[in-house]
Amino acid sequence: MVDPIHIISSALGVAFAIGIVGKLGKNVTIAVMLSTLAFMAFISLQWFMAFFSGEQETTQIFTAGFKPPISINLQMGFNEALFTLLVNVVGLLGGIYLIDIFKKQSKNVLTVFLVLIMGLNVIIMTRDIFNLFVFMEIVSISIAGLVFMDENLKSSQAGLKYLIATSVIAGMLLIGIIFAYYFTGTLNIDDLIATNLTTIKGGGIVVFLILISIILELKPFPANGWALDVYESSTPGLGAIISAAAATASFFVLSKVMDIAGQEWYYYISLIGAITFIGSNLLGLKQDNAKRLLGYSSIGQLGLLMIILGFRDILGDQTPYVIFGILVSHYFAKAGLFWLSGIVKAQKLTDWAVIRKKPFFLFLMGTFLFALIGFPPFPSFFAKWTLVMELVGSGNVTWVIIVLFGSMLEAVYLFRWFGYAIKGENEHLEVFKIDLHKMIPVWIVALALYAVGYFTAQMTEVGATINFIPLAFVGVLLAIDFLPVFVKNTIAIAGMLLHFYFVYPDLDDIRLLFEVIFIIGGALALIAGYAYKGKRSGFYPVAILMYAGLTGIIEASTTLEFFYGWELMTAGSYFLIIRGKRSMPHGLSYILFSIGGAYALLAGLGMAHVGHTTFGMDILNNIQYLPVWAYALIIIGFLTKTAALGLHIWLPGAHGEAESDVSPMVSAILLKAGVFGLVLVLIGMGAENNQYEMLTYALGWLGALTVILGSIMALFQEDAKRLLAYSSISQLGYIVLGLAVMSHLGWLGAFTYVINHFLYKFILFMTLGAVVLRVGTHNMYQMGGLIKRMPIAFIAVLISIIALAGIPPLSGFAGKWLFYNALIAKGWYFQGVITFISSGIAFLYLWRLIHTVFLGQLKDNHRNVKDISIWFSIPIFVLLIGLLTFSFKPEWVLQPLGNMIAEFFPTGQLTWNGGTAISQYGYWSGSVLGITIGSIFMLILIWLLVSTRKAHKVKQFDITYSGERPERPETTHVAYNVFEGVYKAIWIATIPLVETFWTRVTNLLHDTAGFTRRLYSGDGQSYMLHIVVFIVITYLVIIGG
Amino acid sequence: MNIYVKLAYTLLGLLIVINWGMLMGATMRKIGARMAGRHGIPFHQPWINLLKNFSTRTTITHGIMYYLGPVFRLSGGVGLFLFMPMVFTGAVDGPWTNFSFEGDLVLILYFQVFGMLGMALGAGEGGHPYSAMGIARGLAQHAAVELPLTLAIVSIAIQYDTLSIYKIVEAQQGSILNWVLFTNPFAAAAIILAMLGALGHSPFNLVKAPNEILIGPATEYEGTYLGFMMTAGAVIHVMEAVLFMNLVFGGANSWLELIVKSFLIYFWSVFVGMVFPRFKIEQSITWFFKVPFVLGVLAILMYSF
Amino acid sequence: MQYLTLQNIGFATGFILILIGIWGFLTQKNIIKIIISFALFDTGTHLLLVAVAYIKDRTAPIIDSSVNSANAVNEIVDPVPHALALTAIVIGLGITALMLTFTLKLFKHKKSLDITKYKDLKW
Amino acid sequence: MSELDLNKKTSEMLANSKANVKNSKKDFTRPEDELREVVAPDGSIIKINPLYDYFSDEKPKEELPRGGVVEKFLNWARAESIWVLGFGTGCGSIEIPPLVTPRFDMFRYGVQMRPTPRQSNAFIISGYLSVKTLKRVIRTYEQMPSPKYILALGSCTINGGMYYDSYSTINRLDKYIPVDVYIAGCMPRPEALLHGFVKLKELIKAGKAEKANEYARNFDEYKANQKKIIKDWNMPDYNW
């Protein structure tokens, strides 16, 4: 194996030689430099592989032939090998990326670049603290110099500020080193650790000076303005190096030097990390410059790593894994994003919309952003999971909150950025051009992210069980994205059905029910996709991603698998939702609430894991650590998906603005994921556990309030799909309430609702979506009289709203009936009354829906519209048949469901006598109801048809109009603001308190960010002041206090 | 009981109810006329009107849903009759209990809407703006009425621990003091006030609101359709009264008792209507949110502890 | 008086120089003056190094005629800080040169040496 | 076609149509009766003819009585249940409200008011009838279900009365719509109106009140008369 010292010797040798080699021409010089970088990377790789296989032991490299502390020594262990590998790889790729600048610039730039990478290698490997100082100076100087690669006013300023700041920091470090030597007589880090400096009088301050300087190198908030300026002004290729390589190396230095300090410092490092993480992510909120935003994000990520470093005692064996996961994701993603920003050449975030003109870049950007935030299958996901598990396990819930809150803030601005990229206005922007040498590094890091994610998952016991086949299917669909819709749709449906075929024998009844809803329902929803022409680029991968997540949560046998599926589903559904025309803000609020919920879920699962050795789903049955809080957190996590009151504001927009066939997917199917989760956790809580009574009671009220307020909001919508979306909120409220009852009847009612809501909301969204496709507007008052043009759609909507309103004999009634029986048995009378009123209101808005869209006056421009597409009709009618069957033979489904629920709630069962359901309060039979009402109905209908057989068919304006004629359909159609009178009476219930609340929260955050960031006045001197203040305050807190 | 015998009883009962409904309507108008010092319509006027409407020679149609409107309305009325135990005879499977599942309250409350829905949709296809306005008002008022009504009904359900009308009636047998009117006065009061809205007379007659929005939902309906709707109206009025009778006034042991009680219940709403002018929709809704609502809440509080 | 040793005077001078340097770059608006402050700061650290090495009544760590090579341990001062000082001086030189160059560049842009004028990057 | 394009196209067309209106030197027509064009959601253009498209284009048909006992019985029912449209067409409408008061009480004869022509079978043309109102009367009359009856109240409906030479009122009502019962006078008292009802009932019971069929039979003639007097005939020919 090649001696690691040759990393230095080759780099420096070539750097020095460039003065001669440079005479051979630019291209040769660049080639020589790149091959040197490759050689350095090769050395690290070689060592890394050796360590990875476990055969190699940590090696010391002695210079000058003397043992430390006599001379300087380098160390090559697993960590060093890994970190140098990271640095050298990004150095090589960055070198390739920068080729065009290298060609333009003097050959000296090559030298500086090479020396920078070399310096980073040395600060990772060296075990001598003064040597560390020297090479840190080399790194600072070369970075400051490279800032000038792209020389302009801004980069000159940034370079100067950076240089001044780092030299002051280095000065502090030097003072620390001087006195370290003075007190101990050695400069070797291992010796310094051994001497236990903090026990020496005055040693504490030495340690303080050394550590604070190294921490300052990591750019802690708020003493980091200088670094941000460099991120913003330097050329993106350099930004990538700083963010990925330099920060990585500096972090490693901290982890290495930290041992000098001893454990009492760990807490403070975590604290500084926390402040940095939260602070810089908060300020990121106000950013509109892409590179500066990335800078904030980089600093935030380093803060997170510092937190983890401070907890390394608690994390124990898991520390390397966690750090590796987070660091590697950050490393690849940040490098990729910086490089991307160099390709896209968009300064303002809003200008990133141009990236959409080359869709594959959008994919790359998405990969990087999702990796940064910690979505599966990227390493950061597994790392965050492990981190939270361990932190909760050791009782550090506050820290979990800090970590998750900071991540949340980061998600906000990253997804807003992504939103601009996906949906922003891009017509005025020029297409960027792509150089091959710039593409290659981006590609490599993107692919590496996936590969490393896979390996990270395999590395641990928990992760190894995760099934990557659905993801592979997503990858396949991504690869064949150029094919026409027809082919892709067929493949997608076939894939889903095949999956179902393989999976269903292993599922118990509850899971089977949800799997049918998710997969069979999903396949049905996809049928509508045949109606689309062209490629429908990007739709199938994300749809399948969502279904992969959904089936993942069903098949999960461990909590990690569950969470993995949950996050996949979130990501997929986010992409689906944001495909809609005006759905950018809604997509953002969706993903933010989802992430918030997912974090609550994560924390809850972490608490559930405490006291268990495995991660099996059965740990939910027996939570030992703060069980009420744990259950509450998990439930909140699921409630964000079911859009319970307070967490619902994402839903109307997200569902309303989604594409026609996406709305049923995200409403009828996706929302059930939250329900499934609730079912699991409530089963876990157990039927007869009085401990959780308050929790279920609160859940019940939440459900009831969701029901009524959802209905009331639906009443005043003008947008058909938003109306349905609010209706979904209300319906999900019923399900939550039913589950919260925690009795046999309640659950049966809730499950009936699950099935019903799936059936009728699918039909409604699908039909309305198809109608919207035909008429080109969402606004109900712009439609009208469509029954004449779209009888099929009308029938579908009619039947499903009868079911939705709970009118006998259709199946909605079954749900309501079970529901009130359950509520009265439970003694939740007011909740029952509230839900009852709400179904009255539901009837109002449903009437309005069908009336304003299908009845009334046909609008002039809809005269020639055709009925909904056949491809939309197929799933609609399949489910209509299902709905009718379920209505008239509810026992076919409810009886097995009842038996299944009896496992958990053995008492108070619904008994069946043939088709008659009997509860303690009464009995009822779906088929008898159906037959009775159906026969009367038919009888009367036939009579009427016979007696009016000669009726004259009139047209739309043939109405009595006080002897006049209507002027236009628009002025004759009662559709806009129909319930004005109702509004006057109950306006008080429509005050958007929740929305106001969340708006205030976001405004508060943004205002805080806007205020705080004035700290970065741009004045280099004030940055210096920040550094000194930071030092003094930290001193006062740590030593002086 | 044999299903055919039961069917026969049911048909007979339906006949009685329809005719009683029409007679009751005529009587109310007669009473109104007499109060105004007029002679008023003859008692047989509703039947003549029905006959005339069925005998129009030309008729129009606006489309399929226009047909279905009256059909829904009438099946809603008849269904309501079928699901309501009419006369209490001491046996669950008695002759006048129809096909009522012992009179399931949830079923009846939801089935009320069936007729309304058909009416709403049929009128909607007529395309007349006044129809839509009338329906919007009607549905809104219906929802508002349901607030005190449901509170009271839930209170009664708690009181007797059942959702079956039959059992509620059974529990009120014996003495007049067993009536809900006396055992659960708050619920009874809430229902009595809610009745005003449910029966749709002035001041809660803004659905039809004659001379304001013509005749509301029925504006476009004529001839046979109107006849169907009048029939359905007669049935539904009686059934509403019977519902309240069963819930609050001890049910009926014979048809005579049923006729007397339903007449009085219906008269109560007409009586109030004679005195008060029409509410606007927001006034109507807020009215139910005041006293009746408080009474309903008290009723539940009274029985939930 | 026990504190008034040559070594402690060295320390005190070094620290004072450092503090003056910090004062300078926190208060001076002129970039050149800031660089000078930095040089002061740097010199302070060098002085500290030398002071750390100092042992009373000893000579430089060069084993020549004035030092008994067998008893060098007791006759010379610590060579290590001297070596470090050499390195530190060179580093300081490099950084100062770079700072001046950057200043030159900045001055070309705005014809001003006032650091508060260069606020194009902020927030 | 995207929504944006649609809006743009629509607004352009609107501007064009306004320009056309300005340029045309036609007689006055209501803006809503102008031919117009709208853009369908798929981008195609739909031409709208407001006088034709929205209305059923079919003549009323003759519905002859079946005769026999059944018809007699039904006629009795019709006679006993006369639903009058509450539409005051002229000065005589002030004579109608007293009929519902205790003094006259038309309810006892089975006569009542209905607000909509769909549900009425009797129409009182009360007093002079201006040409403008005639349009409305024609439309309303044609919308009533058959059998339907017209009571002409006051002299003006017979021969123009004191407005016989007015440019704006019609002189003979039955040139335009068939009349069952004339009630002469200027104005006739409510008692006369009641008498008219009684007369109408007699006619119905006798099976002689078949003017609706007469109207259908001579529809073209009536229509020609109507068009002659109504100069600006801006309504559909057939009202349903």
Next chain:
Amino acid sequence: MIKKVFIFVLLLGVGSIFLSLSDNFKEQKELKGIGRYYAENAADELGAANLVTAVVVTYRGLDTLGEVSILFLTSAILGFILSLKKTGSEDDKQVFLPASEILVTASKVMIPIIFIFGAYVFINGHLTPGGGFQGGAIIASAIVLSILAKPESKISHSFISTIESIAGIGFIGAGILGIVLASGFLDNRIMELGTFGTLISAGAIPIIYIFVGMKVGAELTSILVNLKETKNIE
């Protein structure tokens, strides 16, 4: 004003950090740690009379390599920063005031002497105070003198960088030879240690110092030349 007070208070804080460091100072009586080791063994192990040189070149040779790199970096960065946008504006030639007679004449005498002195300083770095850095700096001062004397003269960048490169490669090569021939990178014992206190002694230290001296001289020269060639502002 408030700001100044604030900064003053801040300085008090920093001062207190230093004070708490110096609070622990006891007067040092003995060498300790590695300093003691070097005093005892360096002369024997490396054969260098100047212990500082021994520490700088061998024991802490990596630092020195870094140091050289820093100077090298500085010159490289200066080179490319100052050469930025230089092209295209050749017409406005730099104008220099003519040097004085004394300077010109003296420089002719002095420059060779200074060169020789510089060479002496770095060749004797292992024996006397001095060494590569010092010698290099002295050589650079000769260049300053020549520039001052003949401002319009051009010094070939290519020449400087060639010397720089050769010296640098030599340094690295000597270091690598240390691995091959002796026991570690930058080990000076690739050659005989020679007689203690003579010119040819201390193994490769003089060789390395020659390279360092050349390199430092070249680097400083290149910095100076680059600065000189910067056009006047305005």
